[in-house]
Amino acid sequence: MHHFHYKDDRLYAEDVDLTALAESVGAPVYIYSEATLRRHMQVFSKAFAGDDALVAYSVKANSNIAVLKLLADEGAGADVVSGGEIKRALRAGIAPEKIVFSGVGKTNEEIALALDVGIYQFNVESEPELDLIAGIAQEKGKTAPVAFRVNPDVAGGGHEKISTGRAEDKFGVPMAQARALYGAAQKIPNIRVTGVAVHIGSQIAELEPFESAFTKVAELIADLRTGGCAIERLDLGGGLGIPYGEGLTPPHPDAYAEMIRRVTAPLGVRLIFEPGRMIAGNAGVLVSRVLYVKAGAEKRFLVLDAAMNDLIRPALYDSWHDIWPVMRRDGAATVEYDVVGPVCETGDRFAKARQLPEMRPGDFVAFMSAGAYGAVQASQYNTRALVPEALVSGSRWAVIRKRPSFDEMVAAEEVPDWLD
């Protein structure tokens, strides 16, 4: 459920008219609904209300500090994958004891930062990473809380590029090596083994792959305990999909919770979750202006002012985003368009042969479900300014990341003296 709706044929986010907002900030612009973000966090937390659980929002999905701050206010911790994300989480007021550090390539500096601030847990993905963390912890006279992310060899995920739990993927340690690794880690003085972590992919629309992976992990925990290893926590990652309007109906968090309870209750572990898309995805839209309606030799193109650098998901994962007119016209004919951006690549296409109400230059359109992995994956390709972000809350709204000026865009670039 989200708070984007039509009032008198004008698209609103909560009580804010998106035409007025987009006119004021300029297009393209990402617009988030605070009520939707809060609601998604509440629904997910409520599903596990009776359990000992930490919901560590996956910062990578939408890392704007205002977004993190309001989720922190709802009790969210943070799942981070870089030193930068640790700093964002802290700046948003998320306590270090609620920060879980994931990722396959943590650097010395990032590990040192995480130890200095005292994060809740490192999700370790290899033996060399364990050794590095142990060494840095020893130098600092600290103890690192560690879970191993295991690779259960289960396929799941809405696209080949976001499936992470198969044996061929770079993520996690193979189940077959896990027991030996836990045995070794237990003997390292500056390491405290806390638990097991797993994450099999993103935009997963069925419970089966989760259940299959979690069952394997539950068996591993029982096995590790038999071998004398105390496992207190189980991090089940993120991955729960959302409806993008393409016909999929992913499970409700309550059904997900019911399955998890069935699989994990006998273990008596503290659960950790890392939802990203499920919290932010349907809480944001990208509003763009129609520049031209172009008649090609074979098709009609809707040329927008947004491009693949602003929302890369369709180009990268062939993903579907519903496209809604920001203002509806009575009796508008339905027309088939290829919806494209101005970047000089054929892949700069948001939708192929999409049926939309007839559009005119100057109209705004909204890409729905763009709150997760939208703005965070934007770039300045083609020297296009990073797309700004606005947050709506009831009848209020504010810009939460402004559009940079040309000077700001090139501020970090320097011409060496020999070229002067």
Ligand code: LLP
């Ligand atoms: N935890 C870990 C270790 C992850 O790698 C991810 C996502 C999450 C949690 C959050 O997963 P979620 O709940 O959002 O599915 N850019 C892609 C998605 C990449 C997901 C990467 N990992 C997209 O736009 O679809």
